[in-house]
Amino acid sequence: MTEKSKGNIKEEAVHAALKLVAERGWEQVSLRDIAGALGIGLGELREYVEDKTDILVALGRMIDRKVLEAVGEGDSESSPRDRLFDVLMERYEALNDYREGICAVLDSFLCDPKQAVIGLPHLARSMSWMLEAAGIGTEGVKGAVKVAGLTAIYLKVLKAWKEDESADLSKTMAALDGALGHADRMAGVLGL
8 A cells, every 4th residue: 555545544434434334324334344445454444543433523524624625714804604604505515525425324323323422522623613714713611602503503404404405505505594593693692
């Protein structure tokens, strides 16, 4: 295996896992299956992947990087809400590249909610990056409330994204717009 492929093994593991998950479901895919799909041994996979949850964390980081690169500095003239809308829509669009696998993982969370709970701190970290990309500070107690609130919004709209098969993600956009509008009103009431 070349140095270049060694550097990409974790990303390749994510792709292999999502392909297998789309076919079989999250619960039915083992680390051995992922190693086999990559053509490597389980011991070598262990050098790059802690466990199956680590694969989801790596997927989250891949999505974060893709979104952050796409939005760049953003439009500082727009309102924070508009910038956040743009950042999150970029994220939902990035998820489309892995739609079948992600939907299969989300379906598995219904049977094993513990996996969703384990993933929450990682998702909150991603949402912190999304706020930063939108130019919204995450410092202090107010920042923690913003991260928690955005995590809740993201999860709520993720349900709409999962059902939205339109090319323009119009149902997702409508759900996000409504959720951000509600959050704006709540933030005003709470003085955030």
